[in-house]
Amino acid sequence: MKNVSRIIPCYSADTSGVCSALYELGGMTVTHDASGCNSTYATHDEPRWYDMQSDIYISALTEMDAIMGDDEKLIFDVVSAARDRAPAFIAVCGSPMPMMTGVDFDAVAAEIEARSGIRTFGMHTNGTRSYIEGASEAFLDIVREFVTDCPKGGLGVRSPLNHEMSQTLQRPSPISDNIGVNILGMTPLDFPWRGTMDSMKRFVAESGFEYVSCLAMGSSLDEIRRAASARVNLVVSFSGFAAAKYMKERFGIPYVCGVPFGKKYAERVKCYLNWAAEDKECDTVNERGGEPCDIVIIGESIGAVSLASALWHENGTHARVICPLPTDREILADYDLTLSAEEDIERALHDLAPKTVIADPLYRYIVPRGTRLIELPHFAFSGRCFERDMKDLIYCDIPF
Numbered sequence: 001m002k003n004v005s006r007i008i009p010c011y012s013a014d015t016s017g018v019c020s021a022l023y024e025l026g027g028m029t030v031t032h033d034a035s036g037c038n039s040t041y042a043t044h045d046e047p048r049w050y051d052m053q054s055d056i057y058i059s060a061l062t063e064m065d066a067i068m069g070d071d072e073k074l075i076f077d078v079v080s081a082a083r084d085r086a087p088a089f090i091a092v093c094g095s096p097m098p099m100m101t102g103v104d105f106d107a108v109a110a111e112i113e114a115r116s117g118i119r120t121f122g123m124h125t126n127g128t129r130s131y132i133e134g135a136s137e138a139f140l141d142i143v144r145e146f147v148t149d150c151p152k153g154g155l156g157v158r159s160p161l162n163h164e165m166s167q168t169l170q171r172p173s174p175i176s177d178n179i180g181v182n183i184l185g186m187t188p189l190d191f192p193w194r195g196t197m198d199s200m201k202r203f204v205a206e207s208g209f210e211y212v213s214c215l216a217m218g219s220s221l222d223e224i225r226r227a228a229s230a231r232v233n234l235v236v237s238f239s240g241f242a243a244a245k246y247m248k249e250r251f252g253i254p255y256v257c258g259v260p261f262g263k264k265y266a267e268r269v270k271c272y273l274n275w276a277a278e279d280k281e282c283d284t285v286n287e288r289g290g291e292p293c294d295i296v297i298i299g300e301s302i303g304a305v306s307l308a309s310a311l312w313h314e315n316g317t318h319a320r321v322i323c324p325l326p327t328d329r330e331i332l333a334d335y336d337l338t339l340s341a342e343e344d345i346e347r348a349l350h351d352l353a354p355k356t357v358i359a360d361p362l363y364r365y366i367v368p369r370g371t372r373l374i375e376l377p378h379f380a381f382s383g384r385c386f387e388r389d390m391k392d393l394i395y396c397d398i399p400f
Contacts, residue, residue, distance in 0.1 A: 006342060007365045007366055008342055008362055008365060008366060009362060010130075012045045012380040012383075013130070014137075015031055016046075016131050016134065017130070017132060018125055019045070020045065020131065022091055023046065024052070024220070028057065028090045029056045030057045030078050030090065030091070030092045031056070031059065031093050031094070032074060032095060032098045033058055033059060033098075034062075034095075037095065044384070045379075057081060059074050061095075061097060066101050075108060078090065078112050078116075082116045088118075089145070090109075091121045091141075094123070094126055096128060098126070105122035105123060108122060121138075123137055130380075132239055132300070132326045133326060135239035136240075136243075139215050139239060140242045142216070143246055146221060146224060147224065149228050150229045152229060178210060179277045180210045180231050181204055181230055182232075183211075183213070184241075185237035185243075186216070187216070190239070193217070199392055199395050200214070200395075202395060203266055203269075203395040209273065212227060227247070232276045233247060233254070233256070235255050235257045237302050237303060238300060238301050238331070248282060254277070254280050254282045255276070256276050257283070257302050258302065258306050260395050261394060262398045264313040265306065268309070285309060286309055286332075287312065290335065291320075292318065293335070294317075295311070296356070298322045298323075299358075299360070301325065301332060302331060305333075310393075310398060311398065320333075320335055324345060349366065357374070358376050360375070360378040361377060361386050362381060374400050377389050377391075
């Protein structure tokens with residue numbers, strides 16, 4: 001049966017994406033779902049829960065509530081909790097059961113906002129899509145509501161390339177000068193929670209940029225309010241792509257898609273950020289060798305493309321990407337694949353016959369026999385099973 005996971009698990013759901021995206025921003029997230037299901041969103045898909053709690057609630061939806069459509073109970077409980085907690089905003093999202101009964105979350109949110117006086121978002125989640133869609137919608141709503149226009153940083157200054165780089169690139173590499181940078185799309189579902197933001201901030205500082213905010217790991221809502229003061233956005237996962245496009249249209253801030261894995265590729269990301277800040281052009285740092293490819297990387301599109309490019313810059317290794325999650329074709333190379341069904345990924349791996357696959361450890365069950373698997377745990381896929389083995393590859397030597 002198509003799109004049924006027989007062997008490997010599915011990725012975290014869109015509801016978990018919302019909870020993760022909004023976790024640190026001081027709001028209140030309410031999921032309309034059965035009692036007991038909060039552990040899925042607040043603990044199983046959230047490594048921060050035991051050290052940093054957040055206002056994540058479940059509506060304790062009962063069979064009778066679902067049958068009778070008792071939206072008043074949900075609205076009353078949310079308003080009551082909001083009066084006690086005084087959150088910066090409220091997000092109400094759904095699970096499969098409200099989807100089946102046709103709950104109108106926009107109407108529910110409007111009623112909650114009218115009664116509480118607190119900005120309330122109706123999230124269009126249903127528990128059947130991936131975390132990418134949920135986090136993407138949450139980030140976009142936050143940017144639309146809380147980010148306002150303000151003056152940008154200073155201008156970049158051009159300088160000549162060294163001889164070696166000038167042989168392969170046409171554009172000069174400017175030196176950054178007070179260029180503010182936002183990081184978009186960072187959550188623990190894609191990146192190790194501990195240490196990742198330290199590595200990212202070190203990359204930003206040592207590249208000569210000014211760190212403005214991160215959407216939304218390691219930043220407060222007040223920092224994100226000032227995001228429009230940045231002159232360029234660095235999109236590190238597809239969860240931040242919609243917000244980046246909105247900020248380009250609304251505030252004229254260009255974006256660069258790429259995660260600064262490794263030292264050499266991080267240098268290229270730095271150059272692209274400078275170019276984007278000066279030329280106002282958006283781009284993906286997708287620099288790598290073409291076919292034939294002996295390595296296949298399976299994972300979220302921007303992270304996988306960045307890793308493939310980093311490997312090429314480090315040692316000339318050619319790699320192809322298989323993306324099982326929502327993405328945009330402009331991020332991928334022509335020879336990359338977008339495959340979401342387990343059987344399609346398994347068939348592609350068999351046909352491509354790569355020597356090495358880089359993926360979450362749980363992909364081992366569909367990797368062809370005799371193929372080397374380099375394990376790169378992905379929290380949104382295997383959860384806490386391999387959390388201790390998650391690798392922070394940002395701005396450091398790649399260990400494989």
